[in-house]
Amino acid sequence: MDGFAFSQDIRVRFAETDAQGIAHHASFVVWLEVARVAYLDEFAGGYNRIRASGIEALTTAVHLDYHRSAGFDDVLTVWTRCVDLRGARFRYEYRIVCDGELVAEGYTNHATVDRTTYRPTRVPAWLAEAIRGEQASAAPAS
Amino acid sequence: MDGFAFSQDIRVRFAETDAQGIAHHASFVVWLEVARVAYLDEFAGGYNRIRASGIEALTTAVHLDYHRSAGFDDVLTVWTRCVDLRGARFRYEYRIVCDGELVAEGYTNHATVDRTTYRPTRVPAWLAEAIRGEQASAAPAS
Amino acid sequence: MDGFAFSQDIRVRFAETDAQGIAHHASFVVWLEVARVAYLDEFAGGYNRIRASGIEALTTAVHLDYHRSAGFDDVLTVWTRCVDLRGARFRYEYRIVCDGELVAEGYTNHATVDRTTYRPTRVPAWLAEAIRGEQASAAPAS
Amino acid sequence: MDGFAFSQDIRVRFAETDAQGIAHHASFVVWLEVARVAYLDEFAGGYNRIRASGIEALTTAVHLDYHRSAGFDDVLTVWTRCVDLRGARFRYEYRIVCDGELVAEGYTNHATVDRTTYRPTRVPAWLAEAIRGEQASAAPAS
Numbered sequence: 001m002d003g004f005a006f007s008q009d010i011r012v013r014f015a016e017t018d019a020q021g022i023a024h025h026a027s028f029v030v031w032l033e034v035a036r037v038a039y040l041d042e043f044a045g046g047y048n049r050i051r052a053s054g055i056e057a058l059t060t061a062v063h064l065d066y067h068r069s070a071g072f073d074d075v076l077t078v079w080t081r082c083v084d085l086r087g088a089r090f091r092y093e094y095r096i097v098c099d100g101e102l103v104a105e106g107y108t109n110h111a112t113v114d115r116t117t118y119r120p121t122r123v124p125a126w127l128a129e130a131i132r133g134e135q136a137s138a139a140p141a142s
Numbered sequence: 143m144d145g146f147a148f149s150q151d152i153r154v155r156f157a158e159t160d161a162q163g164i165a166h167h168a169s170f171v172v173w174l175e176v177a178r179v180a181y182l183d184e185f186a187g188g189y190n191r192i193r194a195s196g197i198e199a200l201t202t203a204v205h206l207d208y209h210r211s212a213g214f215d216d217v218l219t220v221w222t223r224c225v226d227l228r229g230a231r232f233r234y235e236y237r238i239v240c241d242g243e244l245v246a247e248g249y250t251n252h253a254t255v256d257r258t259t260y261r262p263t264r265v266p267a268w269l270a271e272a273i274r275g276e277q278a279s280a281a282p283a284s
Numbered sequence: 285m286d287g288f289a290f291s292q293d294i295r296v297r298f299a300e301t302d303a304q305g306i307a308h309h310a311s312f313v314v315w316l317e318v319a320r321v322a323y324l325d326e327f328a329g330g331y332n333r334i335r336a337s338g339i340e341a342l343t344t345a346v347h348l349d350y351h352r353s354a355g356f357d358d359v360l361t362v363w364t365r366c367v368d369l370r371g372a373r374f375r376y377e378y379r380i381v382c383d384g385e386l387v388a389e390g391y392t393n394h395a396t397v398d399r400t401t402y403r404p405t406r407v408p409a410w411l412a413e414a415i416r417g418e419q420a421s422a423a424p425a426s
Numbered sequence: 427m428d429g430f431a432f433s434q435d436i437r438v439r440f441a442e443t444d445a446q447g448i449a450h451h452a453s454f455v456v457w458l459e460v461a462r463v464a465y466l467d468e469f470a471g472g473y474n475r476i477r478a479s480g481i482e483a484l485t486t487a488v489h490l491d492y493h494r495s496a497g498f499d500d501v502l503t504v505w506t507r508c509v510d511l512r513g514a515r516f517r518y519e520y521r522i523v524c525d526g527e528l529v530a531e532g533y534t535n536h537a538t539v540d541r542t543t544y545r546p547t548r549v550p551a552w553l554a555e556a557i558r559g560e561q562a563s564a565a566p567a568s
Contacts, residue, residue, distance in 0.1 A: 014473070015302060019298065019303070019306075024298075026168055034439055037439075059208060061206060062204065065203045071303075072474070073473065155317065156450075157452055161440065161445070179297075213445075309488060345492065347488070347489045
């Protein structure tokens with residue numbers, strides 16, 4: 001997808017549906033996290049490496065716009081990118097598509113804190129670089 | 143709370159925490175729904191009455207800003223109000239507080255659709271009135 | 285209920301339903317935990333007191349028989365009792381009823397471990413006594 | 427695994443962990459369902475085919491014994507087989523392993539009902555055969 005270099009596929013679980021017969025809207029928030037974890041696996045040695053380095057990444061905001069419903073067993077592609085990394089803060093953006101249709105889009109904001117004191121801590125250089133590397137690879141050739 | 147006339151208390155379940163030792167951020171999205179359902183009980187005869195009238199209320203957007211973490215067994219007060227009701231669309235706003243501190247705030251957007259055709263349908267008059275009644279009761283005397 | 289002295293009410297959340305239009309069977313496992321936490325509040329100073337004393341209570345088994353479905357917004361009464369407390373192990377039994385009908389019944393097994401070493405640790409005397417006190421109060425007069 | 431011909435891998439999501447730092451025990455119940463759905467995809471044309479044929483498969487019992495904890499990002503292999511198919515009832519058995527260690531084992535009981543009347547309905551022949559075919563393929567040569 002234009003501007004996105006990474007995606008993670010998610011198959012909607014039956015437990016994630018609700019009595020409207022569609023995937024419950026809170027399930028999407030979990031899928032964004034699954035996509036972030038896969039993203040960090042790909043570009044930064046995994047979320048467990050980040051935690052092992054004494055840092056927690058907190059979620060400070062979630063935004064989702066739902067355009068279409070998703071149903072049980074649908075395979076959704078969660079396009080994911082990290083943007084606006086500065087200091088202790090960064091943002092992920094997402095587009096969720098199914099069969100070529102945009103199902104939802106949104107973003108999450110995050111802050112890195114020291115795992116013991118819970119005080120804000122700059123995103124470590126290795127992580128910042130890993131993320132910037134991904135962004136470079138996603139940039140359109142020009 | 144200023145500008146809010148309705149609240150629903152939520153006790154954080156152990157299953158709603160995560161390995162960071164705090165309530166998982168997706169849990170909040172479920173709590174907003176619990177608060178909406180309680181709100182509709184109070185002002186509009188309940189969500190089941192709405193469904194029985196042939197309407198589904200879809201969630202079209204979720205936004206949450208997290209200011210502090212919530213922990214297991216914390217009792218959160220979810221202040222809730224319905225705003226901007228027009229045609230087939232309406233919005234809820236929320237402030238979640240614990241021990242006098244703002245934990246999170248946000249909004250959800252909704253659209254009413256016919257339960258069979260899934261086409262947009264105006265919010266029925268009885269529901270619109272019920273909601274407006276609540277807003278009137280929440281308005282400060284002046 | 286015969287043989288049970290404690291119960292916790294649960295209102296089925298919309299997020300806990302599934303595309304069959306009923307409460308998802310995994311939701312019941314969470315409700316058993318909510319009931320245990322309420323039980324410990326009542327008889328043993330709360331789960332947080334147990335955790336503060338350096339102990340974790342692990343769940344080592346879950347068993348549930350489902351007799352009827354539960355629907356959105358149903359209020360379920362989860363009858364709960366602690367039985368068979370010995371050494372580091374204990375069991376809870378449950379009956380879940382709605383409108384006088386048995387919806388589900390089951391049990392969970394637990395083991396107490398040291399919170400740091402994760403080695404089995406006897407249930408502390410104060411907790412064992414608190415639990416036995418509850419059982420005495422539930423016993424039928426004879 | 428001895429006696430099992432089918433398995434489904436599951437990666438533990440962060441949202442599935444709890445404040446004990448391990449996968450919450452209710453998450454396993456969801457994973458069993460994910461494995462069943464994958465199993466039906468493999469042997470019986472998928473759960474959606476079953477639903478399309480006018481049948482619902484209800485879960486009538488869940489049993490899980492937990493031997494070890496699972497952690498965030500662990501990849502679990504859920505070995506799954508269908509046993510004891512008779513009339514409108516059948517049972518699945520499971521063994522969940524991680525890195526060669528048994529993490530949990532259990533079973534679920536199910537009943538097929540007519541999707542409209544919710545009355546018990548024999549498991550359709552095509553489904554029964556599909557399942558028996560799988561069992562044959564899992565049997566050790568002798």
